[in-house]
Amino acid sequence: MVKQENGIDLHATRSRGRPRQAVLDQRILEATLRLLAEEGYARMSLDDIATAAHTTRATIYLRYPSKAALTVAAILYARRSFVLPPLTGDLRHDLVVHLRHFQETMATPYSLPLIGTAVAEEHTTPELLTVFREHVIASRRQMLRSILLQARSRNELAPLVDIDLAVAQLIGSYYALAIAGDPIPPDWPERVVDQIFAGILRDVSLHNQGV
Amino acid sequence: MVKQENGIDLHATRSRGRPRQAVLDQRILEATLRLLAEEGYARMSLDDIATAAHTTRATIYLRYPSKAALTVAAILYARRSFVLPPLTGDLRHDLVVHLRHFQETMATPYSLPLIGTAVAEEHTTPELLTVFREHVIASRRQMLRSILLQARSRNELAPLVDIDLAVAQLIGSYYALAIAGDPIPPDWPERVVDQIFAGILRDVSLHNQGV
Amino acid sequence: MVKQENGIDLHATRSRGRPRQAVLDQRILEATLRLLAEEGYARMSLDDIATAAHTTRATIYLRYPSKAALTVAAILYARRSFVLPPLTGDLRHDLVVHLRHFQETMATPYSLPLIGTAVAEEHTTPELLTVFREHVIASRRQMLRSILLQARSRNELAPLVDIDLAVAQLIGSYYALAIAGDPIPPDWPERVVDQIFAGILRDVSLHNQGV
Amino acid sequence: MVKQENGIDLHATRSRGRPRQAVLDQRILEATLRLLAEEGYARMSLDDIATAAHTTRATIYLRYPSKAALTVAAILYARRSFVLPPLTGDLRHDLVVHLRHFQETMATPYSLPLIGTAVAEEHTTPELLTVFREHVIASRRQMLRSILLQARSRNELAPLVDIDLAVAQLIGSYYALAIAGDPIPPDWPERVVDQIFAGILRDVSLHNQGV
DNA sequence: TATTAATCGAGACGGTACGTCCGGTCTTCCA
DNA sequence: TGGAAGACCGGACGTACCGTCTCGATTAATA
Numbered sequence: 001m002v003k004q005e006n007g008i009d010l011h012a013t014r015s016r017g018r019p020r021q022a023v024l025d026q027r028i029l030e031a032t033l034r035l036l037a038e039e040g041y042a043r044m045s046l047d048d049i050a051t052a053a054h055t056t057r058a059t060i061y062l063r064y065p066s067k068a069a070l071t072v073a074a075i076l077y078a079r080r081s082f083v084l085p086p087l088t089g090d091l092r093h094d095l096v097v098h099l100r101h102f103q104e105t106m107a108t109p110y111s112l113p114l115i116g117t118a119v120a121e122e123h124t125t126p127e128l129l130t131v132f133r134e135h136v137i138a139s140r141r142q143m144l145r146s147i148l149l150q151a152r153s154r155n156e157l158a159p160l161v162d163i164d165l166a167v168a169q170l171i172g173s174y175y176a177l178a179i180a181g182d183p184i185p186p187d188w189p190e191r192v193v194d195q196i197f198a199g200i201l202r203d204v205s206l207h208n209q210g211v
Numbered sequence: 212m213v214k215q216e217n218g219i220d221l222h223a224t225r226s227r228g229r230p231r232q233a234v235l236d237q238r239i240l241e242a243t244l245r246l247l248a249e250e251g252y253a254r255m256s257l258d259d260i261a262t263a264a265h266t267t268r269a270t271i272y273l274r275y276p277s278k279a280a281l282t283v284a285a286i287l288y289a290r291r292s293f294v295l296p297p298l299t300g301d302l303r304h305d306l307v308v309h310l311r312h313f314q315e316t317m318a319t320p321y322s323l324p325l326i327g328t329a330v331a332e333e334h335t336t337p338e339l340l341t342v343f344r345e346h347v348i349a350s351r352r353q354m355l356r357s358i359l360l361q362a363r364s365r366n367e368l369a370p371l372v373d374i375d376l377a378v379a380q381l382i383g384s385y386y387a388l389a390i391a392g393d394p395i396p397p398d399w400p401e402r403v404v405d406q407i408f409a410g411i412l413r414d415v416s417l418h419n420q421g422v
Numbered sequence: 423m424v425k426q427e428n429g430i431d432l433h434a435t436r437s438r439g440r441p442r443q444a445v446l447d448q449r450i451l452e453a454t455l456r457l458l459a460e461e462g463y464a465r466m467s468l469d470d471i472a473t474a475a476h477t478t479r480a481t482i483y484l485r486y487p488s489k490a491a492l493t494v495a496a497i498l499y500a501r502r503s504f505v506l507p508p509l510t511g512d513l514r515h516d517l518v519v520h521l522r523h524f525q526e527t528m529a530t531p532y533s534l535p536l537i538g539t540a541v542a543e544e545h546t547t548p549e550l551l552t553v554f555r556e557h558v559i560a561s562r563r564q565m566l567r568s569i570l571l572q573a574r575s576r577n578e579l580a581p582l583v584d585i586d587l588a589v590a591q592l593i594g595s596y597y598a599l600a601i602a603g604d605p606i607p608p609d610w611p612e613r614v615v616d617q618i619f620a621g622i623l624r625d626v627s628l629h630n631q632g633v
Numbered sequence: 634m635v636k637q638e639n640g641i642d643l644h645a646t647r648s649r650g651r652p653r654q655a656v657l658d659q660r661i662l663e664a665t666l667r668l669l670a671e672e673g674y675a676r677m678s679l680d681d682i683a684t685a686a687h688t689t690r691a692t693i694y695l696r697y698p699s700k701a702a703l704t705v706a707a708i709l710y711a712r713r714s715f716v717l718p719p720l721t722g723d724l725r726h727d728l729v730v731h732l733r734h735f736q737e738t739m740a741t742p743y744s745l746p747l748i749g750t751a752v753a754e755e756h757t758t759p760e761l762l763t764v765f766r767e768h769v770i771a772s773r774r775q776m777l778r779s780i781l782l783q784a785r786s787r788n789e790l791a792p793l794v795d796i797d798l799a800v801a802q803l804i805g806s807y808y809a810l811a812i813a814g815d816p817i818p819p820d821w822p823e824r825v826v827d828q829i830f831a832g833i834l835r836d837v838s839l840h841n842q843g844v
Numbered sequence: 845t846a847t848t849a850a851t852c853g854a855g856a857c858g859g860t861a862c863g864t865c866c867g868g869t870c871t872t873c874c875a
Numbered sequence: 876t877g878g879a880a881g882a883c884c885g886g887a888c889g890t891a892c893c894g895t896c897t898c899g900a901t902t903a904a905t906a
Contacts, residue, residue: 018875018877040334042253045866056879057868067867112330119327119390123251133392141391148411161411164393165384165402172383173376179330179386180352181344182375191376199410200359200372228855229897235857256887267858272889439881440871446883462756464675467861478884483863534752541749541812542673555814563813570833583833586815587806587824594805595798601752601808602774603766604797613798621832622781622794650850651902657852678892689853694894847906857896863889870883875876 020063027053028060032074037110041071041117068125075114076135084143091151092193098144099170099189112178141167169196231274238264239271243285248321252282252328279336286325287346295354302362303404309355310381310400323389352378380407442485449475450482454496459532463493463539490547497536498557506565513573514615520566521592521611534600563589591618653696660686661693665707670743674704674750701758708747709768717776724784725826731777732803732822745811774800802829 031052035044046067050057064070085097106112118128144167151157173192177184185191242263246255257278261268275281296308317323329339355378362368384403388395396402453474457466468489472479486492507519528534540550566589573579595614599606607613664685668677679700683690697703718730738744751761777800784790806825810817818824 020877024878040331042332046868047866056881058870058880059878061868062877065868110334113333114331115390116327116330116333120252120324120331122324122327123321124254129392133390137391156413157411158409158413162402162406164388165399165406166411168384168387168391168393169380169403169407172385172387173379174383175386175390176379176383177375179326179344180348180379181340182379188376191373192380195373195376196380196407197410197412198369199408200368200377201408202367202369227853227899229857229899231856257889258887267860268889269859269891270857273856276889278888437881438873438879440873440883442882463753465757468863469861478886479863480865480885481883484882487863489862532756535755536753537812538749538752538755542746542753543675544746544749545673545743551814555812559813578835579833580831580835584824584828586810587821587828588833590806590809590813590815591802591825591829594807594809595801596805597808597812598801598805599797601748601766602770602801603762604801610798613795614802617795617798618802618829619832619834620791621830622790622799623830624789624791649848649904651852651904653851679894680892689855690894691854691896692852695851698894700893845906848904850902850904852899852901854898854900855896856898858894860892862891865888866886868884870881872880872882874879 024053024055024059025063028055028063028070029074029077032070033078036071036074036114037108040110040113041121046070066125068121068128071117072127072131076131079136084139087143087147087150089150091147091154091156092197094147095144095170095193096189098140098147099174099192102140102171103174103184103188106174106178141171144170166196235264235266235270236274239266239274239281240285240288243281244289247282247285247325248319251321251324255282257281277336279332279339282328283338283342287342290347293350295350298354298358298361300361302358302365302367303408305358306355306381306404307400309351309358310385310403313351313382314385314395314399317385317389352382355381377407446475446477446481447485450477450485450492451496451499454492455500458493458496458536459530462532462535466493468492490543490550493539494550494553498553501558504561506561509565509569509572511572513569513576513578514619516569517566517592517615518611520562520569521596521614524562524593525596525606525610528596528600563593566592588618657686657688657692658696661688661696661703662707662710665703666711669704669707669747670741673743673746674754677704679703699758701754701761704750705760705764709764712769717772720776720780720783722783724780724787724789725830727780728777728803728826729822731773731780732807732825735773735804736807736817736821739807739811774804777803799829 028049031049032044035049035052038044039048044067046057046060049070050060053060060070064073085101087094088097115132118132122129145163148157148161148163148166152161152163170192174184174188177188239260242260243255246260246263250259255278257268257271260281261271264271271281275284296312298305299308326343329343333340356374359368359372359374359377363372363374381403385395385399388399450471453471454466457471457474460466461470466489468479468482471492472482475482482492486495507523509516510519537554540554544551567585570579570583570585570588574583574585579585592614596606596610599610661682664682665677668682668685671677672681677700679690679693682703683693686693693703697706718734720727721730748765751765755762778796781790781794781796781799785794785796803825807817807821810821
């Protein structure tokens, strides 16, 4: 009988003594998510989380060894029902669908600051960035990669395309716009897909034909 | 006769009272930069900065109202001698040169975590992100934009190109790779420029011709 | 079954949670008393107290809301084993004994400055003076009053004697001498008792007889 | 030719350069007195004094070397027109008049706290207490002493009277009442004089005669 | 009349302390 | 054993104050 279904179970061992209250796990994680969203990582205090979850700091430390670990757990908890859209085989359509999904995820109030936190704490709390990479970023990146790899196998891509770089261009354009403070256009997925498909240079052969 | 010699004069008004010791400004900002790099924003303490700058917290607070403001000033100070490379008119060359310059800037140990901090503190300390946008990001973005706009005026670009999006793709690919933990290839500037030039799709006309 | 064993129990409610370390209470109060004596109220710093008590300022603030409150508590602590001498019924003897006891109390290095502090802070920190009056001054004053009242009931006093004023004259002569910088004579208790007994005027009847 | 006429001239030497503004002396001292009365010595800040006197801390420090010295100067300034009542030769009347004068002086809002401050700062700022003793306390004490000495020379006093102690009893009864928080009765001067004249014991000879 | 020496306003600076807040650990009782 | 409650340590933050200092501007006596 397998207890862990997603590899991220910190309290797996079914030991003796009074069992933990599952409802407390939930309350703690949801309070964490809410305060993370409202205050940001730095200003979010464990005391406030404990109060919001109707428990105490000590009980939280019984579950998570640090503020960072709790944050990580909360992020994973938030993504527990996260499902990527299925692939259809249509290159443009699949890319647009996934980028839109990404866009919607990032539109929630504190998604970007949370990534910022993970990056900011890279040296002091590398677990944050690690868990982000492994459980949040990697899955989508892998999906986009496979979309492009399938397209390559269907011979739809130019032969020298750097697929990892293409994925970075697609996703990264969102980061760059957001960091710069530019509003993200509603049709950003279509725009970026079309632009990376066609390139930005004038078609020389066509141009020459015109002359 | 010009009074300001360095462009960023925070204490311009030659007012009454004992003037600030310029050397202290410098020592404080350089200590801040060093500790910011060594410890990161969160672990950097004003007491340590004061000690390293051979002064006291009170004196720092005379200049900057908060830790965030000091950090902002230090970042601006770090960029006081920041000079973007000149333009040549060669589209590909100019883009590659500027992206390489960006790449080198980001390669310093705490550039990315610092941006992460700014993004993370967006809601609690928006000044950080604002100053980043205005003094760090905007200038390069503007430069890349003008490179592409000049190319458009020389009729080198495809007519429907979204220039802001193209800039975001160029720069953003670096963000995406860094956040994902991917190593940045040494020839990243050339790669991303070429890929955004040509697009990633197989040349359909050529392909059709081939068939 | 008695819960309070020493009369002044600030933390009487046996509530939940980790109980305070009684030894810390003691160390803090004794360090306070020592530094109060060595440095005086103004120069005594909470950091030094904390260091001397092998704890931290935060822990002190857990117990006392301010420096003044801590000082008050320390003074009360110093008087925890304060026992007034018993009465014998001999008016002169009782008065002398109590005044000598008062004299010995005041002889400790910072007794008078401490009263001075309490008086000085009357408007800004009235608690100090209040606690002094209630716990230090009142008890002795009451005792002297009762000595005189008993004497009155034994018909030993002149009928019009203002007892409160008499107490004030006895004790006050010490204050006045100390404030004036006069050395307090070792037999001050006997002197002041005898002088307040007999009055200072030449005995008129005797004088008249002499003439 | 004597320059200083009262021993307390801090700015005697008539040197070259811009002379001091006499009006500033006055404003500073009066602001000091007011804030000393309103806030007490400890809470009175030189910045507040400077602001109230429409000047700056540096200018104050040009005149007085420390907060304590300024306070001393202010107290002396407050007593510049202090005149003790003349003697009449009537023992009881003279004592009552001087005690009433003392009572009125002490009735001003911060007289007692000021003495408290001087006593409190005895170890850290002994000048305060010294100047108090020399210029405030000693003069009255001397006057009361001379009243009693004259009475002795007129053979009005009992032969063994300790005059210094008698003065201390007279004045000290006020201190004791004030410190204890007792209201001072309006006829306190008469009461204390009469009580110290007659003593508090029942007249034994009279009593014996009565029996 | 020009110089000189001091005052005065304004504010920088070092040093020190206060009171608050937080993260992490611990200790105790209760269920 | 889990959980509630809260003590405890260590350390940072921002504020306040004292006493010193360094400027520029001003003012009067003097050379």
